[in-house]
Amino acid sequence: MRVIATYNLKGGVGKTATAVNLAYLAADEGARVLLWDLDPQGAASFYFRVKPKVKGGGKALVRGKRALDDAVKGTDFQNLDLVPSDFSYRNLDLFLERTKKPTRRLGQLLRPLRKEYDYVFLDCPPSISLASESVFEAADVLLVPLIPTTLSLRALDQLDDFLRRDGLRSPPKVLGFFSMVDRRKRLHRDVIDDAAAGRRRVLRTRIPSAVEIERMGTSRKPVPVFAGSSRSTVAYRDLWAEAKTRF
């Protein structure tokens, strides 16, 4: 089982769209996939039409009163399951604080599922908190969507520094990629070109800023399902293929 978290300190950069579309593509290839919507806003759950509710809330899960397995919901797509969001996840840090070794807790909760799934995607809320530290400890890979601006690249550096300093037992591999790319914007072009010249850990594939990604909200499906031949689908397929070579 490989754990992949989509993470960025900033919101609105395409984390959820990435998690939803890549999870769908992985499942479509035949792998067994679980997506855990850790964001209390519940966008991933919404896209899959799953009610954002977990019995007992995040507290019961974190405390082990309810097995994660019990909270799993099948999506409309074969091989693709979801642990829905719950509004109580906004207090995840509080729940984690009360456990012994809080940063290891998410990994512990996932452990019983390791034989059941090939990939677990964690869709994280935008923050640096105890919950995100627990995500860093549990994840093998952090997929970091970056809007092509100078600041976002600096944020990637800061994330790297944080992971190095944090003393994790096995820090995740950080794979940045450009998201919401608009080639008409000069700044986007320049930042991407600079990154291509220097940075190995920014993936080659770029996810465009595209109307079909925005339409996920109205169709409530992953992009490849309703816009199979769109350039966004092609980009997500490429991203998944490229990311796999870097795991």
Added chain:
Amino acid sequence: MNHVARFRMLERGDASRVISGLEQRFDLIREPEQRVQRVVYETFDWRFLAAGSVLEHRRSADSGVLLWRSLSTGELLGQIATDTVPRFAWELPHAPTVDRMASITEVRALVPLVSLDSRLDVHRVVDDEGKTVARLTLDRTRISDGEELPAVLELAPVRGYGEEVRSAAELLSAQMTLVPEPDDVVMIALRSVGFAPGSYSSKLRLSLDRGSTARQAWTVVLRALFATMQANESGLRGDVDSEFLHDFRVAVRRTRSVLADAKDVLDPDVRAWARGEFRWVGQITSPPRDADVFLLAFPEFEAALPPERRNDLKPFGSFLLDEQRRAHGQLVAALDSQRYRDLVTQWREHLEAEPNGNDGVDPERTPDAAQPAIAVAGARIRKAHRRVIRRGRAIKPTSHPEELHELRKDAKRLRYLLECFGSLYPSDLVTPVVRELKGLQEVLGDFQDSQVQADAIERFGQQMIERNGASAATLLAMGSIVEHLDTQGLAAQESFRHRFERFDTKAVRRSVKRIHRGRHISTSAEDHA
């Protein structure tokens, strides 16, 4: 409710009426009808079924997909887009699903069992968010070029939504035109073309009658072993996978062992004849099995070399493949011989003619035949155990390798007796003995294999030089493998004492004693009293 609910449609039933009934209470969305050709795949020993699953290749007008699904929940365990199904799971394009599948099949081939033509009418049951909570499938399947199977209506809840569709299942259960159907359509199809799913296992699954005589018990065991040989012969001839020959050989070895321990139980003339003939069968199956073992171990040989030298071993791999083909051809020729045909006919006739009671048993020629099987087999188990203990205790670090080889044969004989006649005794007596014996046999087997393989590689090297010359690099690589095997052999030899001591314990000896004395029998009689 997390399990699939299946119903068989009675002939007078009307599926559309049942579905409209459901529509009154649930939101159903009809999917386009699928017409698919399905081919069911399994390993010969039903490994997918043993894992509670089925594997089928589905082909529709525009695509092919290999589906691996759970029988109880209907969930997909894996799917792989492919137009053709290779002989082995590991030959599929690399993916996590394939790794999981290959861990089920291991060395066994995927064998097509039955072809089906299906019309699948799927309705999604959705909640107020438009989320699918269950799938209702009307499965109308016909065996390709064969009979139409009864239509099956299947309600499969999506994971986590069992409660939401419980009432739908109850509604279906109340329909007069539906009867509950425990089996998946694939299982119904397999039965209808004559398969008995799960019927073959490489493990000996005997349940001997504790009141039987020795002659009866020996006959039941020999019949079962002969059936195993017969079951594997076709796959062995076709070289479908290496396990057919393996299981065939194990059945032959068990037969030989049971015959060796059949003194005074079976007619001495028949016994002598059969021992000779099965020894011959053992001999003719050895060369292809040796080649199989080498080919199966080849990846391990490669891994023992540094990556830059692995290519040097390739000519040896090709040589082994040629050897395997040649040896297999010779085996098939031997199986076609009059001698083998006579053996099969006469052995079958003999086993069929064996009396079920004690009629025709000659107490002069077979004094133990009419004795209780429990007593006779118990005595032979104890004797075999003593042989192992005596020989094992005599082995010193300086002993000749041949001593370990002889001990291995004795241990095997004891193991076969326990496996073949173990069901006569309480399992709590037999299991611990088998467990420790198994550990001992593993060490002895590793030692023997390393010795035999090292010798064989040297012999193969010589043959390669004689046939078409082998490069120095290849011979050096083969030399490294011999060293690797010697190291393994040494490690096995070193762990022998420890393993033997675990077998040579009071607890094991006590179990064997109780098997021999039959104390458990009187105990159970007292219990009844």
